[in-house]
Amino acid sequence: MQDWTGPAARELQALERRLMAVFEQFSYEPLRLPMLESVALFKRGVGEATDIVEKEMFLIEPRHEEARDQLALRPEGTASTVRALQQQGLLFNQHQRVYYCGSMFRYERPQKGRYREFYQLGAEAFGYAGPDLDAELIALAAQCWRELGIDGQVRLQLNNIGSAADRRAFGGALVRYLESRAAELDADSQRRLSSNPLRILDSKHEATQSLLLEAPRLEEFVSAASQDRFAQLQELLGDLGIEHEVNERLVRGLDYYNDTVLEWVTDALGAQGTVCAGGRYDSLVEQLGGRATPGAGFAIGLERVLLLCQAQDGALGDAAVDAYLCVVGEAQRAPALALAQALREALPALKLRSHLGGGKLDKQLKRADASGAAIALILGPAEADAQQVQYKPLRGGSAQSLGLEALVQQLREDGYGQR
Ligand code: HAM
Numbered sequence: 023m024q025d026w027t028g029p030a031a032r033e034l035q036a037l038e039r040r041l042m043a044v045f046e047q048f049s050y051e052p053l054r055l056p057m058l059e060s061v062a063l064f065k066r067g068v069g070e071a072t073d074i075v076e077k078e079m080f081l082i083e084p085r086h087e088e089a090r091d092q093l094a095l096r097p098e099g100t101a102s103t104v105r106a107l108q109q110q111g112l113l114f115n116q117h118q119r120v121y122y123c124g125s126m127f128r129y130e131r132p133q134k135g136r137y138r139e140f141y142q143l144g145a146e147a148f149g150y151a152g153p154d155l156d157a158e159l160i161a162l163a164a165q166c167w168r169e170l171g172i173d174g175q176v177r178l179q180l181n182n183i184g185s186a187a188d189r190r191a192f193g194g195a196l197v198r199y200l201e202s203r204a205a206e207l208d209a210d211s212q213r214r215l216s217s218n219p220l221r222i223l224d225s226k227h228e229a230t231q232s233l234l235l236e237a238p239r240l241e242e243f244v245s246a247a248s249q250d251r252f253a254q255l256q257e258l259l260g261d262l263g264i265e266h267e268v269n270e271r272l273v274r275g276l277d278y279y280n281d282t283v284l285e286w287v288t289d290a291l292g293a294q295g296t297v298c299a300g301g302r303y304d305s306l307v308e309q310l311g312g313r314a315t316p317g318a319g320f321a322i323g324l325e326r327v328l329l330l331c332q333a334q335d336g337a338l339g340d341a342a343v344d345a346y347l348c349v350v351g352e353a354q355r356a357p358a359l360a361l362a363q364a365l366r367e368a369l370p371a372l373k374l375r376s377h378l379g380g381g382k383l384d385k386q387l388k389r390a391d392a393s394g395a396a397i398a399l400i401l402g403p404a405e406a407d408a409q410q411v412q413y414k415p416l417r418g419g420s421a422q423s424l425g426l427e428a429l430v431q432q433l434r435e436d437g438y439g440q441r
Contacts, residue, residue, distance in 0.1 A: 023139040032339030037328055038123055041143050041166050048162050050121040050145055055102045060091035067101030067310055069277025071217040078128040095127035100319060103146045108312045117149035135294030135326050144321035151316040153255035156282045156302060157262065159320055163286060163298055164264050172330050176286045176297055181272035182252035184244035185280050186305065192243035193219045199237050206233055220273045239270065248281050255282060278303040290333050291326060298322040344373045344438060346390035350383050350402035358401050368430045372438035391416055
């Protein structure tokens with residue numbers, strides 16, 4: 023799990039803000055969900071035989087008598103979203119488009135781009151069965167990449183995995199084909215033959231992949247209606263100018279999906295190249311005890327997007343401090359606090375750091391410089407007597423003494439007037 027401090031923390035926060043603004047542009051509504059949910063939710067939602075549920079959840083042993091359910095730190099947000107909206111009566115016969123941003127937890131082996139606590143920004147939508155929702159979700163993600171200037175770095179991969187029944191039929195055929203040659207499969211895939219045969223498709227082992235070349239194909243088991251829907255989605259994306267590849271091997275590691283599944287991938291991050299993933303889950307609400315309600319969504323992995331922005335050059339975080347107010351002399355302490363308040367009221371975009379604790383001006387100016395501020399403002403005895411403040415650019419430009427009104431005007435001209 024990572025600590026976020028200094029510039030990295032600023033960048034993560036700036037990234038969240040900029041992307042959430044895009045979600046708001048699409049009028050998705052914010053959700054805040056608990057970090058803990060009952061393990062049963064993820065077993066039923068994500069699936070018993072998935073890696074997430076089988077081996078990656080952080081479990082919390084119940085300590086109190088009234089706690090009947092075993093709890094887990096949430097490994098993902100979709101099941102929780104369904105649980106929450108369902109419990110609040112917000113799903114049946116309704117339309118919902120929501121988003122969430124926060125930590126998820128998975129006990130995986132950490133490496134670059136993979137952490138045990140990581141941040142997701144996710145969108146989920148309910149009540150829309152048509153492929154126009156899938157297209158809107160994809161357009162929303164595409165807009166996020168454009169906003170960050172990384173649209174040239176990510177590619178959209180899509181697949182149609184049909185219904186659960188289609189996949190069972192396909193799984194049966196796949197197992198029959200592979201069983202006769204099980205000895206050639208890698209150990210993980212052998213295990214998955216009985217637990218989750220579709221996951222064999224995204225095995226990284228070459229021998230397994232070459233066995234699969236001759237295997238039955240999922241597409242052959244998907245209904246005509248579902249294939250038609252997928253074709254409609256591809257057409258909508260074409261109209262939007264959003265390019266995609268169909269990746270037949272894309273099956274996703276969570277069990278709730280049907281029909282459309284998607285991943286946005288990059289080559290710039292090594293093994294952990296999926297920056298965003300999702301799909302349709304039309305049976306999930308029912309599976310979790312609600313009435314049948316179609317749904318779809320995706321989640322962005324924020325650390326991976328941040329790594330991609332950094333690789334790109336992207337200065338995501340803006341300055342922590344714009345102006346540093348130096349306060350010279352005990353007598354200036356109260357007027358300085360009042361000056362800072364007046365400036366913050368007049369200039370909503372100005373990040374003003376007041377010097378606290380007194381001391382010599384040259385020391386204060388050193389602090390101002392180290393803070394990264396573009397401007398030092400100086401309030402000392404001479405300035406106080408003249409009812410002025412010294413305005414001193416720290417990165418080039420000449421100093422001047424200004425009254426409050428002129429100072430505000432100058433800072434406005436510097437671009438600190440409007441957020
Ligand atoms: P997921 O593919 O498990 O899907 O995760 C979505 C994204 O979260 C991944 O593509 C990746 O960018 C990021 N991610 C996952 N695990 C880690 C990790 N250990 N460290 C860093 N980043 C990670 C879901 O979670 C689904 N709930 C997405 C969804 C929403 N489907 C429909 N709606």
